[in-house]
Amino acid sequence: QSALTQPPSASGSPGQSVTISCTGTSSDVGGYNYVSWYQQHPGKAPKLMIYDVSRRPSGVPDRFSGSKSGNTASLTVSGLQAEDEADYYCSSYAGSNNYVFGTGTKVTVL
Amino acid sequence: QVQLQESGPGLVKPSQTLSLTCTVSGGSISSGGYYWSWIRQHPGKGLEWIGYIYYSGSTYYNPSLKSRVTISVDTSKNQFSLKLSSVTAADTAVYYCARARAVAKYFQHWGQGTLVTVSS
Numbered sequence: 001q002s003a004l005t006q007p008p009s010a011s012g013s014p015g016q017s018v019t020i021s022c023t024g025t026s027s028d029v030g031g032y033n034y035v036s037w038y039q040q041h042p043g044k045a046p047k048l049m050i051y052d053v054s055r056r057p058s059g060v061p062d063r064f065s066g067s068k069s070g071n072t073a074s075l076t077v078s079g080l081q082a083e084d085e086a087d088y089y090c091s092s093y094a095g096s097n098n099y100v101f102g103t104g105t106k107v108t109v110l
Numbered sequence: 111q112v113q114l115q116e117s118g119p120g121l122v123k124p125s126q127t128l129s130l131t132c133t134v135s136g137g138s139i140s141s142g143g144y145y146w147s148w149i150r151q152h153p154g155k156g157l158e159w160i161g162y163i164y165y166s167g168s169t170y171y172n173p174s175l176k177s178r179v180t181i182s183v184d185t186s187k188n189q190f191s192l193k194l195s196s197v198t199a200a201d202t203a204v205y206y207c208a209r210a211r212a213v214a215k216y217f218q219h220w221g222q223g224t225l226v227t228v229s230s
Contacts, residue, residue, distance in 0.1 A: 001173070
């Protein structure tokens, strides 16, 4: 299995929006509504931000939203804030109790 | 709130077996309902799912690592463990333990991670 493809970097000014894509195949992203997104600050463990494509865990700001079309999922961060600067990883269930993660995107708040 | 904590040697020699333990607090592994997972991150790279175990002992592994991985559980100690055999420098990574609900396909709670370096 190959890692899901994400752009290496994305950026935006405070208050703006940034969207990160996550491209897989029909065997993972396109085949299941089980895409999740994780935020990781330097030296810290990943934090779940979105699950089941578009659901937010309790405590995650509604500035974070997710969607999916075909084999590509997306994470949008609206109203960018300084604390949103981090690495973001997507993940997808790939069937048969198997999971694949994305290559990661570094979000910079300008 | 459940907490997970990885422990084990930070340095392993090539060809040897990497062994890590995850201690769970704030929740009982034997109560069921969750998969207990290992995930790793190579330095400066992305995440890689290694596998997970249910309290009953059922295990599921990443096909690319399956031949070298064993995950086990000790419900009496509320711990689960990872063994990765025949390690090489390519296995140098931060290893995380994490918890996923059995009916879900995401990892909600993570340990802080532990760096394991493979070097002679």
